[in-house]
Each structure stands twice: as C-alpha cells, then as structure tokens.
Amino acid sequence: MPMRNCRGQGWWHGKFRGCGYRLTVGREAILDLLSGGKGHLSAEDIYLKIHARYPNVGLTTVYRTLDVLSGLGMVHKFDFGDGRARYELAQGPKGEHPHHHHLVCTSCNRVIDYTDFIDDEVELLRRTEKGLGEKYNFKITSHVIQFYGLCAKCRENK
Amino acid sequence: MPMRNCRGQGWWHGKFRGCGYRLTVGREAILDLLSGGKGHLSAEDIYLKIHARYPNVGLTTVYRTLDVLSGLGMVHKFDFGDGRARYELAQGPKGEHPHHHHLVCTSCNRVIDYTDFIDDEVELLRRTEKGLGEKYNFKITSHVIQFYGLCAKCRENK
C-alpha cells in the first residue's frame, strides 16, 4: 500500500490549504491511511499504523488531525458503544467510499458496513431532513443510522 | 412528583424479579425518575436528583443500575457527542414514552425529540431490519437514528 501521491499533491491539498491549514507529514499520513479503505478505525488503531512508518508522529497529533478533519466534514466520527470513537473518511476523491450505514454486534463489537436498502434510507432521510429542518429551523449537516444486535457468530455461541 | 407506587409494587416489579434481580431502594428510585418523563439524562443528572431524596444512593449504583436496565432493554443508552452517555426509558408501563428520534445541535448540544415522520421511519426500519437480519444472519434488537446540525439559536448567533 504505497503512498500514491508526492508530498502536497494529494486530492485534499486544495481543501486543506483553502481552509488555512498547513500540510504536514502527519496529516498526510493520516489522510492516506483513511483513504486506504479500512473503515471505522479508532484513534489508537490509526496511531499504531502511522507510527510504524513515521515514528515521530504522536498520538496527540492523530487526535488533533481527526478533530480538524471532522470539523471540515472530511471525516465522520462514530460511537459503536465500546468506549472509543471510530473514524471514517467521509468521501474519497472520486466517491470511492460509498455511503453506508452500520450494523453493530453488541456482544463482540464487530461492525458490518451495509449498503443494502441504502437508497430507500437515503431517500427517506432526505425527506425527513427537509421536513425537520423547516419545522425546527435546524440546519442539518449529517445523520447516523445504526442497528444493534447479535451477529451470526455470537448467536451460535449462545 | 411523588412516588406513585408502594415499594415493590411498580410495574417493572415482575420483569425485574423474573430476571433474578432484587428490588432495592436505589433501583426503584432510578426507574421512578426515568418514568417521570424527562428524557436523555446523564448518569450524573440522575445521581443528583436521586441523591437529593435518597442521600445514601451513590453514583456507582446509578451506573450499575443503568447498566442492568440497559441489559434488560428497559433503558436505551445514547451518545450525543458531548462525552457522556444519556439514558431514556425504553417503554413506559402503558407505552407512555412514544418512540422518537433525536435532533442534536453540534454547537450547544441541545437535543430535540421528534416524532414527525416517525411512522415512515419506523416502517422503513422494520423492512430494513428484516432484510439485514436475513442477509447477515443478525438478530437486530435496536436502532439509532440521529440527525446532527445547528439549532435555530446557534444559527442566529453565527
């Protein structure tokens, strides 16, 4: 999984610089990792992978960068109930990361991304967002849909 | 807001005892408070109110009780992104607490319960749950739908 872009040439370059943020090794490494496709990583997951390649990128920077990315809407932060936040790239350069929702096992904490039914869900969400936004004068920027239950494995081991 | 039931006579009595749990002052006080209707209270919120009336019920008991209730499905635990969990009674004795979803302001953390569109949402959720349950062999027990954005007040102060 090599770096696909020279320093400062990433697709996010513009967005980042446009908002007054500087491009740093740590930030690029984190965006690169998140672009890699693996979803719902914790800050520590990210730190361990980044730190292996760039030993002078610290956990603090990971948290700070995720915060910035979250604020820019480039990353979504999730809570799956295991006491640590999880992060996912909101949108790849060419829409690589299709919109999906999560199925969370309350026993083993495994998370399944699903895209089934997503069209219906998104369609309903769009309507609901519009209605709620008008009724409560709320500017809706994002949503979360999650299902909780027991995964196949945990059902067996019951 | 007086206790409406004598000790051990609450509607949850059966469910509780049926699962091998003992009825204690603290547990009853907590269930009573949650039945009172105010939604999305934090553990500390609950502790402060309970402790005022029953000074020997500690914060630890609040956490433990909420955990038990959560496990029994009598209480739902939510994360609204402000670093503390929030709890709501899942279902009153006679369905007092109608199913609703949440609108969360990312600026002031205010939470609005809404029931608009809830029928469409629940209908879609039912279908989705069925489909996902079959496809992934998942036993779905609950769901979360939340919208995030800026509330009316925070939009003004912008």
Next chain:
DNA sequence: TTGAAAGTGAAAACCATTTTCAATAACTGC
C-alpha cells in the same frame, strides 16, 4: 429468623481524550 448471595458506597483505578508548553516545521514575503 436466618443464612447465602446479591447489592452497595466510597475510594481508587482506569483509560480515552484533552491540555500545556517549549521546541519545531510550514508557509509568506522578500
């Protein structure tokens, strides 16, 4: 009434996240 087991409070531990602060790196204008 009584004993076994569940439940408890207080204090300590836990642990993900945030803050502090002095040092460093990235960008700007020259």
Next chain:
DNA sequence: GCAGTTATTGAAAATGGTTTTCACTTTCAA
C-alpha cells in the same frame, strides 16, 4: 533561497466519565 511569523508538534501531565475493588449491608427464600 532566506528570515520571520505562526501554525503545528510530541511528551508529559491533567481531565473526567466510567469501572473496579472491597468490606459492609440488604434482600429474599427457606
């Protein structure tokens, strides 16, 4: 390219919600 400004950084300490520990108390079945 260079220097100055300022954002960014790592390490360590602080924070704060939640959990654990442990000796004591309460519940409840017999």
